[in-house]
Amino acid sequence: MYTINEVAELCDLSAHTIRYYDKEGLLPFITRTKNGNREFSEQSLELIRLICCLKNTGMPIKDIKQYIDLLMEGTHTSDVRRRVMVDHRKEVLRQMNELKKNLNLIDLKISHYDSKHTH
Numbered sequence: 647m648y649t650i651n652e653v654a655e656l657c658d659l660s661a662h663t664i665r666y667y668d669k670e671g672l673l674p675f676i677t678r679t680k681n682g683n684r685e686f687s688e689q690s691l692e693l694i695r696l697i698c699c700l701k702n703t704g705m706p707i708k709d710i711k712q713y714i715d716l717l718m719e720g721t722h723t724s725d726v727r728r729r730v731m732v733d734h735r736k737e738v739l740r741q742m743n744e745l746k747k748n749l750n751l752i753d754l755k756i757s758h759y760d761s762k763h764t765h
Contacts, residue, residue, distance in 0.1 A: 648686040657694050664694070671711050672697055674718055693717075703738045 654661045667673050668684065675690050686694070693714070700710050713730050716723040 648691060650684050650686070653686045653691060653694060656691065657698055659694075659698065667694075667697065670707055672707070672714055674714065700734065703734070704741060705734055 648656070650661045650664055653659070654664055657664075664673070664684075668676065673684075673690070673694070675693055676684050676686055679685055697710055697714070700713070701707070705713075709730075713727060716727050716730070
């Protein structure tokens with residue numbers, strides 16, 4: 647089992663962020679010690695990594711919560727969860743294409759500056 651500080655370090659989060667996720671209902675899978683401290687299993691660590699992945703790729707907290715709620719309901723929700731992931735993957739690819747277009751424009755501008763400096 648891991649403590650909140652160990653999970654924070656392993657997932658490159660602050661303990662404050664983990665507490666916030668818990669308060670928002672994203673961590674219904676974690677347990678608490680007799681003293682009331684959160685404790686995290688290997689499986690909960692993987693779920694927190696997934697939550698971070700979804701958050702870092704632009705999924706809103708409320709949608710992440712819905713996904714986690716579906717997960718907690720059990721295997722009968724796997725088709726719905728798969729659809730959520732497929733849809734999110736499409737959105738991530740759209741964002742990547744948008745970033746590539748913007749990067750191309752930035753590279754063009756840099757080339758423009760570079761060509762002025764070489765002449």
